[in-house]
Amino acid sequence: MEKHQRIVVLDYGSQYTQLLARRVRELGFYSEIITPDDFECDESVKGIILSGGPNSVYDPSSPNISDEVLNSGIPILGVCYGMQLLAHRLGGKVEEGELGEYGGVEVEIIDHSGLFKGIPKKIRTWMSHGDSVRNVPESFKITSKSLNNVIAAMENPKKKIYAVQFHPEVVQTQYGIEIIKNFLELTGMKPNWDLEDYVREKIEEIKAVVGNSKAICAVSGGVDSTVAAVIVNKALGNNLVPVFVNHGLLRLNEEHEVPFALKKLGLNVITVDASKEFLTRLKGVEDPEKKRKIIGETFIRVFEREARKIERLEYLVQGTIYSDVIESGSTGSKNVAKIKSHHNVGGLPEKMDLKIIEPLRELFKDEVRKIGKILNIPDEFLERHPFPGPGLAIRIIGEVNKENLELLKRVDKIFIDLLKEKDLYHKVWQAFTVLLPIKSVGVVGDKRAYENVVALRAVQSSEGMTAEWSNLPYEFLDEVAKKIVGSIKGIGRVVYDITSKPPATIEWE
Ligand code: XMP
Numbered sequence: 184m185e186k187h188q189r190i191v192v193l194d195y196g197s198q199y200t201q202l203l204a205r206r207v208r209e210l211g212f213y214s215e216i217i218t219p220d221d222f223e224c225d226e227s228v229k230g231i232i233l234s235g236g237p238n239s240v241y242d243p244s245s246p247n248i249s250d251e252v253l254n255s256g257i258p259i260l261g262v263c264y265g266m267q268l269l270a271h272r273l274g275g276k277v278e279e280g281e282l283g284e285y286g287g288v289e290v291e292i293i294d295h296s297g298l299f300k301g302i303p304k305k306i307r308t309w310m311s312h313g314d315s316v317r318n319v320p321e322s323f324k325i326t327s328k329s330l331n332n333v334i335a336a337m338e339n340p341k342k343k344i345y346a347v348q349f350h351p352e353v354v355q356t357q358y359g360i361e362i363i364k365n366f367l368e369l370t371g372m373k374p375n376w377d378l379e380d381y382v383r384e385k386i387e388e389i390k391a392v393v394g395n396s397k398a399i400c401a402v403s404g405g406v407d408s409t410v411a412a413v414i415v416n417k418a419l420g421n422n423l424v425p426v427f428v429n430h431g432l433l434r435l436n437e438e439h440e441v442p443f444a445l446k447k448l449g450l451n452v453i454t455v456d457a458s459k460e461f462l463t464r465l466k467g468v469e470d471p472e473k474k475r476k477i478i479g480e481t482f483i484r485v486f487e488r489e490a491r492k493i494e495r496l497e498y499l500v501q502g503t504i505y506s507d508v509i510e511s512g513s514t515g516s517k518n519v520a521k522i523k524s525h526h527n528v529g530g531l532p533e534k535m536d537l538k539i540i541e542p543l544r545e546l547f548k549d550e551v552r553k554i555g556k557i558l559n560i561p562d563e564f565l566e567r568h569p570f571p572g573p574g575l576a577i578r579i580i581g582e583v584n585k586e587n588l589e590l591l592k593r594v595d596k597i598f599i600d601l602l603k604e605k606d607l608y609h610k611v612w613q614a615f616t617v618l619l620p621i622k623s624v625g626v627v628g629d630k631r632a633y634e635n636v637v638a639l640r641a642v643q644s645s646e647g648m649t650a651e652w653s654n655l656p657y658e659f660l661d662e663v664a665k666k667i668v669g670s671i672k673g674i675g676r677v678v679y680d681i682t683s684k685p686p687a688t689i690e691w692e
Contacts, residue, residue: 233265431458
């Protein structure tokens with residue numbers, strides 16, 4: 184495959200790095216995030232954006248930029264730390280501390296000829312920096328200053344190097360998108376990112392690569408696996424075999440509803456009921472990581488068994504998306520700490536000797552949803568809350584068995600149905616219930632009761648990396664709690680989890 188022309192965002196560790204790449208794509212230009220140490224310049228690179236980051240350029244261990252990139256002649260835009268790095272490396276002076284600016288800061292544009300073409304004289308920007316550029320490098324001009332008299336932007340049009348101290352990628356910066364757009368125009372690159380074209384090209388590419396062989400994929404009803412399967416199905420028709428493994432850890436009735444809905448999308452789904460096998464292997468297991476491991480391995484076993492029945496099988500389709508690639512460190516990032524081992528079908532290809540197709544690998548989650556819409560996939564798939572691969576097993580603290588699974592499925596249904604009924608489902612990013620391994624005393628009809636406790640969890644998040652607990656109305660929580668304890672025997676108390684991530688994680692296990 185010919186490489187896309189691209190804008191590379193070098194990641195210096197800012198929380199806004201992904202946002203930079205997304206803004207570029209929203210403007211119609213293909214962009215990729217790469218860690219500075221792993222970046223190799225080639226002809227496909229038409230512009231380079233240096234992200235912000237938490238470091239100080241004076242710290243010898245702080246991430247740098249290579250001479251090769253600096254002298255490449257490719258247009259560069261430095262943002263925040265990116266600007267300080269450029270100033271430092273090109274002979275300017277960066278000052279530590281003192282002149283830091285945080286939050287909304289007004290800046291005055293001094294020169295409108297390059298990056299600030301068409302931008303008003305004064306704009307409100309979003310700043311978050313401790314260090315500042317004191318002197319710009321020789322042959323650079325100052326193009327903006329903040330009202331605190333701190334240098335807010337500089338450029339050297341001859342070298343095509345531009346830099347801003349503020350964050351144009353966040354909505355709090357007025358005209359931020361226009362500033363990024365101006366940079367993209369200065370690169371001379373033509374827009375090349377259109378999701379309808381992307382889908383068409385992917386389908387053709389998959390057809391050409393797979394030819395007459397067969398491909399298999401696991402479908403769960405989640406957004407990513409559904410969109411991936413539908414794209415590949417358009418390319419291969421019945422040569423794609425979608426397999427739905429019922430591990431028995433799904434929500435109430437989903438083992439019937441999900442395959443039914445997937446079939447309506449034209450997928451020729453094979454359903455495998457392996458729920459007994461999973462439960463047997465989970466017997467007596469309490470440790471969350473062990474549960475994940477068992478579920479992952481059992482999944483592979485079941486899936487492999489199915490795959491062996493298929494002749495001419497050469498490919499495995501996976502719904503990996505760009506944030507999985509970034510998170511798993513496949514872009515090269517070194518500092519990815521393992522907090523939980525997220526289970527998907529990882530581990531399969533080596534065992535089964537299958538080649539992988541990942542039609543969504545370059546896409547952010549919101550782009551996957553947009554593609555889903557292009558493919559006419561109904562909202563019930565595209566707007567579903569994320570659901571973890573190990574399912575309810577990590578929402579039952581302690582051992583998973585048939586009884587507590589049944590209990591949790593019914594509790595979960597009450598919470599989710601009420602969220603939908605009250606029009607709150609789409610206002611939270613993810614919501615679920617957790618069965619706790621403790622009993623609590625109550626009084627029911629003048630008698631002492633001693634029953635289970637469940638926790639409700641609802642969070643706001645983007646991509647699940649960080650999360651805030653959702654501020655659901657008290658009346659709503661009251662109604663959910665009353666309905667759960669009133670209608671489900673065995674649950675005596677309901678609590679609401681008000682912890683954010685970090686320090687907690689979204690799931691309890
Ligand atoms: P945590 O609990 O890590 O969750 O804050 C972040 C997001 O990931 C989901 N999650 C998982 N998904 N396998 C998955 O496929 C897993 O083992 C797993 N653990 C957590 C979680 O539901 C949330 O959306």
